[in-house]
Amino acid sequence: MWQVLAEQLFQKFCTNAVHVVHHAEDVDGFAPGVSAEMVYILQEGNILYIQDTDDGWSKVKENTMTNVARDAWVSEAALWSHWTNVEKLMTAERSQLLHIDAVSLIDTASLSADLQPLTRH
Numbered sequence: 001m002w003q004v005l006a007e008q009l010f011q012k013f014c015t016n017a018v019h020v021v022h023h024a025e026d027v028d029g030f031a032p033g034v035s036a037e038m039v040y041i042l043q044e045g046n047i048l049y050i051q052d053t054d055d056g057w058s059k060v061k062e063n064t065m066t067n068v069a070r071d072a073w074v075s076e077a078a079l080w081s082h083w084t085n086v087e088k089l090m091t092a093e094r095s096q097l098l099h100i101d102a103v104s105l106i107d108t109a110s111l112s113a114d115l116q117p118l119t120r121h
Contacts, residue, residue, distance in 0.1 A: 009108065017104035022096050023047075029074075029089030029097070032057035036078035036085050038099050042068050045095025049074065050088040057086040067092075078102040 020043070023029070029040055029047065032055045040047075049066045051058040068074055068089075077083040079102050 013105060013108045016108050017101045019099045019101070020096060021099050023091045023094065025091055025093050027091045029091070030085045031088050032086055034085050036075045036083040037102050039076050039078055039102065040074040040089065041098040041100070042070050042072055042074075043096045043098055044070075045097075046092040047074075047095055047097070048090050048092050050090060051086070052088065055088075057084075059086070079105065 023045070030036065030038070032052070047068045049064075049068055051060045051064045053060060053063055074089060075083065075085065079100070
């Protein structure tokens with residue numbers, strides 16, 4: 001799909017949908033039960049992916065807390081589906097994340113006649 005993106009469209013995508021965001025320690029990226037509209041990519045720092053048996057959303061049998069690896073994508077299902085988070089994302093220290101806004105990505109991609117069929121729900 002990305003092979004058909006013209007340079008100008010790709011620049012619009014980067015301007016409209018991609019943002020570098022700095023988070024303080026103990027900041028929630030998302031919470032269980034909230035619609036996922038953003039993809040997160042850790043660039044620096046430490047973020048935790050937390051699944052809690054008591055939150056009513058997660059189906060895990062025991063609580064889990066996972067350190068997210070640098071350059072790992074979190075909540076990427078938001079790019080191709082209507083997704084509801086079943087876990088919590090939280091910063092464990094000051095962190096820098098790349099946010100990709102799924103709605104802005106789709107809106108920008110729909111500007112291309114070649115990509116319009118892929119952006120319809």
